[in-house]
Amino acid sequence: KAGVTQTPRYLIKTRGQQVTLSCSPISGHRSVSWYQQTPGQGLQFLFEYFSETQRNKGNFPGRFSGRQFSNSRSEMNVSTLELGDSALYLCASSPSGTTNEQFFGPGTRLTVL
Amino acid sequence: LAKTTQPISMDSYEGQEVNITCSHNNIATNDYITWYQQFPSQGPRFIIQGYKTKVTNEVASLFIPADRKSSTLSLPRVSLSDTAVYYCLVGDLTTDSWGKLQFGAGTQVVVTP
Numbered sequence: 636k637a638g639v640t641q642t643p644r645y646l647i648k649t650r651g652q653q654v655t656l657s658c659s660p661i662s663g664h665r666s667v668s669w670y671q672q673t674p675g676q677g678l679q680f681l682f683e684y685f686s687e688t689q690r691n692k693g694n695f696p697g698r699f700s701g702r703q704f705s706n707s708r709s710e711m712n713v714s715t716l717e718l719g720d721s722a723l724y725l726c727a728s729s730p731s732g733t734t735n736e737q738f739f740g741p742g743t744r745l746t747v748l
Numbered sequence: 749l750a751k752t753t754q755p756i757s758m759d760s761y762e763g764q765e766v767n768i769t770c771s772h773n774n775i776a777t778n779d780y781i782t783w784y785q786q787f788p789s790q791g792p793r794f795i796i797q798g799y800k801t802k803v804t805n806e807v808a809s810l811f812i813p814a815d816r817k818s819s820t821l822s823l824p825r826v827s828l829s830d831t832a833v834y835y836c837l838v839g840d841l842t843t844d845s846w847g848k849l850q851f852g853a854g855t856q857v858v859v860t861p
Contacts, residue, residue: 639791670851678792678835680849725791736782739791 637662638738647746653714656743660707660728661695666690667709669701670738672723681724684709684733704725713745752836757856766823768855770836773817778840781812781819786833786854795834796821823857831859 640659648654660667668691669681680693684703703709707728713720723744727737753771760766772781782797784792796803798810809822823830833854847858 677853681848723789727791736794736797739793742789742791744789 637725639738641716641724641726641743642650643743644741645744645746647744647748648716649748650716650718652717653712654745656711656724656745658709658711658726658740660709660726661738664728664730664738665707666729666731667703667707668705668727668729669709669711670725671695671726672725672742675723678725684711716747718747721745742747752838752852754834754836754852754855756853757858759858759860760826762827762859762861763825766826766830766857766859768822768823768834768836768857769818770821771818772836772838775816776840777839779816779838780840781810781816782837782839783808783810783821784835784837784851786835792835792851826857826859828859828861830857832857 639661640709642657646654658667661709666683666685668683670678671681672678679697682689682693682701683691684701685689687703698714701709701711725742727739729737754768780797783795784796785795786792796805796808796810798812800812800816803810811820833856835851835854
């Protein structure tokens with residue numbers, strides 16, 4: 636079974652731009668969660684989608700948004716990029732969200748200049 | 749959400765056993781304890797999960813005392829490839845709150861020859 640895939644793997648943007656990251660979960664998994672990882676703040680939960688609906692949300696500004704499609708693929712969008720948005724963005728999937736583990740993708744490394 | 753405290757770093761030699769203790773004094777009745785492992789520039793990987801007493805799998809053992817206010821991840825006979833950051837998470841998996849699990853700072857384990 637293929638693992639969680641994320642595209643692109645690396646991205647460089649400038650301040651003020653917007654960016655869209657994509658995540659394809661493991662086949663059959665309906666829950667997709669997004670995390671931001673930075674050296675200073677560690678791994679922080681952004682939001683979780685289940686069956687195309689946002690089910691949980693972390694403490695991030697409205698510039699961070701996401702969506703999930705009927706095939707469970709998910710996208711994350713960050714508008715008006717700031718330098719502090721530079722981070723590794725990780726996507727994780729699980730069958731229902733209430734199972735005992737999440738399967739993480741390799742992440743997208745976003746650099747904002 | 750139960751807050752967790754774990755050592756920032758631990759050093760070990762190849763072949764030794766590594767024990768990482770995580771404190772979670774405010775753990776709730778429905779909370780489970782889960783450990784993840786993360787290598788640089790990769791997403792975290794599930795290691796083990798438990799509720800009470802002892803859990804063992806092919807990778808590690810998890811010891812949870814009766815009061816559940818702490819837990820210890822035991823890595824037997826570590827090798828260089830076990831050098832990674834280890835996260836202790838505590839959260840309720842019986843509700844739709846999976847996405848709200850919070851990663852702490854983790855413990856950086858460094859294994860040397």
